[in-house]
Amino acid sequence: MRTGERYLAIHAACGTNFAAAGFVAGLLAWLGIAGAKNKREKVERLPLVIALATLGLILSQPLGPVIQARITTSGDPGDLAIVDVSLNRFGRLTIHRVITQG
Numbered sequence: 595m596r597t598g599e600r601y602l603a604i605h606a607a608c609g610t611n612f613a614a615a616g617f618v619a620g621l622l623a624w625l626g627i628a629g630a631k632n633k634r635e636k637v638e639r640l641p642l643v644i645a646l647a648t649l650g651l652i653l654s655q656p657l658g659p660v661i662q663a664r665i666t667t668s669g670d671p672g673d674l675a676i677v678d679v680s681l682n683r684f685g686r687l688t689i690h691r692v693i694t695q696g
Contacts, residue, residue: 600669604659610666611658618657619650672696 595602626643630636674696682689 595669595671603667603669604662606659608658608662608667610662614658614661615651615654618654619647622646622650 623643623646626646627636627639630639674694676692677695678691678693680691680693682691
């Protein structure tokens with residue numbers, strides 16, 4: 595990353611992507627249910643709410659990486675250095691522990 599490979603800091607499984615998708619989907623779902631006067635009307639709007647939430651997930655796909663790149667993630671490691679990397683396996687689960695200093 596010190597040689598200009600800052601794109602390596604952007605990852606599809608970053609929490610920013612999930613938060614952006616959840617926010618957009620939740621907002622559109624809320625808009626779909628807004629104004630419903632009773633429980634029956636809310637239930638009747640369920641197909642609309644599901645469609646709006648799905649649309650929100652689709653539309654948010656490019657939003658998460660943009661927020662990641664411009665706001666929440668820095669590709670500049672500064673004086674950060676990797677001290678140690680250890681591998682731990684728990685059955686089929688593999689965990690990498692990265693210890694940094696800087």
